[in-house]
Amino acid sequence: MQIKDVLLASGSGAFFYDDQAAIRAGASQDGFIYLGEPVTPGYTSIRVPASSLSIGLVLVDDTVVWGDMMSVQYSGAGGRDPLFDIKQISDLTSRVIVPRLLDVDASLYLDAHAKIFQPFERERLPLALEYGVSQALLRAAAYLRRATMAEVLCAEFDLPLPTCPVPIYCQSGDAREVNVDKMILKAVDVLPHGLINSRQKFGTGGQTFMEFVRWVAARTREIGRPGYQPVLHFDVYGWIGQEIGLDPQRIADFVCKIADTVPGFTLNIESPADFGSTQAQIENYAKIVSILDNRTSNARIVVDERCNTLEDIRLFAEAKGAHLVQIKTPDVGSIADTARAVLICKANNVGAYVGGSCTETDLSAKASVHVSVATQADMMLAKPGMGVDEALSIVGNEQNRLLAILNRRAAKNAG
Structure with missing residues (x-):
């Protein structure tokens, strides 16, 4: 198989995770921070620096392709997944996802996608994990096919090659x-x-x-x-x-x-x-x-x-x-x-x-x-x-x- 190893690297997102419920309840701002106690589970303060977790797929020729996992600014609000926890996601990735990655044909994007994202213990995988791993898989397929990620998606979904920009x-x-x-x-x-x-x-x-x-x-x-x-x-x-x-x-x-x-x-x-x-x-x-x-x-x-x-x-x-x-x-x-x-x-x-x-x-x-x-x-x-x-x-x-x-x-x- 084309994936021979998997790397994980902690990182930062480009902004902050914010407790939307606390802000809606009237938390006031002091400079860049919000004053008061968080109310959404998982938050230690109303505004938390965003974290991310990179996953690198080491291919047979030692090329490494990457994807990044993270959650959204208002995590835990409006029915969304809870606040991103690097330790928890890293552990789940190492135990469950890495063995699956080492056992797929990375050139077949949707096929690999379906096999890797099977439920674990009857639960869907965290969406942030799916997001990051799917990026890495898409880059792997593009590299192996000598194509762009867009071309891989067009081929997989039977779409014409686009020529127009998106606003x-x-x-x-x-x-x-x-x-x-x-x-x-x-x-x-x-x-x-x-x-x-x-x-x-x-x-x-x-x-x-x-x-x-x-x-x-x-x-x-x-x-x-x-x-x-x-x-x-x-x-x-x-x-x-x-x-x-x-x-x-x-x-x-x-x-x-x-x-x-x-x-x-x-x-x-x-x-x-x-x-x-x-x-x-x-x-x-x-x-x-x-x-x-x-x-x-x-x-x-x-x-x-x-x-x-x-x-x-x-x-x-x-x-x-x-x-x-x-x-x-x-x-x-x-x-x-x-x-x-x-x-x-x-x-x-x-x-x-x-x-x-x-x-x-x-x-x-x-x-x-x-x-x-x-x-x-x-x-x-x-x-x-x-x-x-x-x-x-x-x-x-x-x-x-x-x-x-x-x-x-x-x-x-x-x-």
């Missing part, structure tokens, strides 16, 4: 104004996220948020190049529902009111409310989507919380429970399931956004580019970290390099 979405973190200016000057496709994750940032009745939306639109007109027309995308972490209540009609009215203040822009509102369970989220988001569609609003609803796994994504897509589904890569698990999620969204005429988290790494971000381009997702997140420049460079440059290779392949095939 890139940047997130601002708390440095909103400065980072919005960076995004506009670099003409990113979708901006700015905004990190509207507290009552202070949302404001009474949403007033602070609405002012920020109007400012972003005005700033785009003011300093953007002629003809620049980005999609405006704001993540409000359920605060519309928390502030005005959980009635779908009222939420839809509020979203329309915001959209009306920025005519000419497509407006994405991510996580307008948290209805407490996946089923309730699907039913109520579908109502909001229907109301907006009937009004031909320029606003679109994006689902994140309560839509984690491939099966969750299938349920939301089939129910039209969003205009756009965030496929949050560490929460979905394997890269193969991210590909499947995009294809499910497309089959149901729902937008597919390959997202992820600021807590990821350069390796996981690059793997996400390949699955996004291979499946022609509707947009993908610039990651990791909360800085615009680094994430846009990593994701944007990887996409451009990939498309250069694919275009050369297409030209040779045409010749």
Whole structure:
């Protein structure tokens, strides 16, 4: 078999793990830290430096290919896996995954994937583990086939080789104004996220948020190049529902009111409310989507919380429970399931956004580019970290390099 050894190396993610429940309950910020006690199991403080675990597959010619495991910023929230524990994941990988890796044909990606990710003790493996190992497997298959990771995925899922770039979405973190200016000057496709994750940032009745939306639109007109027309995308972490209540009609009215203040822009509102369970989220988001569609609003609803796994994504897509589904890569698990999620969204005429988290790494971000381009997702997140420049460079440059290779392949095939 092509894998003869496995290496593990602890590392760091590009941001921090945050206890969302504690922040929603009103934890105040002191500089970069949050004050108060954590409430979500596993957290020793409200904000914890993100950790990661790299897995390296040593191939027969001593080439080593890597993948990175980690969880998302708001681990343990919205039905997600608990906070990432390097020691626990490392132990499970060594005991269970390594023997499986040494016994597969690494050139057959989906076949190896199916064998390695069998349940352990009747439980699904941690999704962070699936995510990292699947990246390493994809790189191994690409190396052995002398192809890009995108080409491996296209072959495995019987997809045509892509030639078009996927729009890139940047997130601002708390440095909103400065980072919005960076995004506009670099003409990113979708901006700015905004990190509207507290009552202070949302404001009474949403007033602070609405002012920020109007400012972003005005700033785009003011300093953007002629003809620049980005999609405006704001993540409000359920605060519309928390502030005005959980009635779908009222939420839809509020979203329309915001959209009306920025005519000419497509407006994405991510996580307008948290209805407490996946089923309730699907039913109520579908109502909001229907109301907006009937009004031909320029606003679109994006689902994140309560839509984690491939099966969750299938349920939301089939129910039209969003205009756009965030496929949050560490929460979905394997890269193969991210590909499947995009294809499910497309089959149901729902937008597919390959997202992820600021807590990821350069390796996981690059793997996400390949699955996004291979499946022609509707947009993908610039990651990791909360800085615009680094994430846009990593994701944007990887996409451009990939498309250069694919275009050369297409030209040779045409010749």
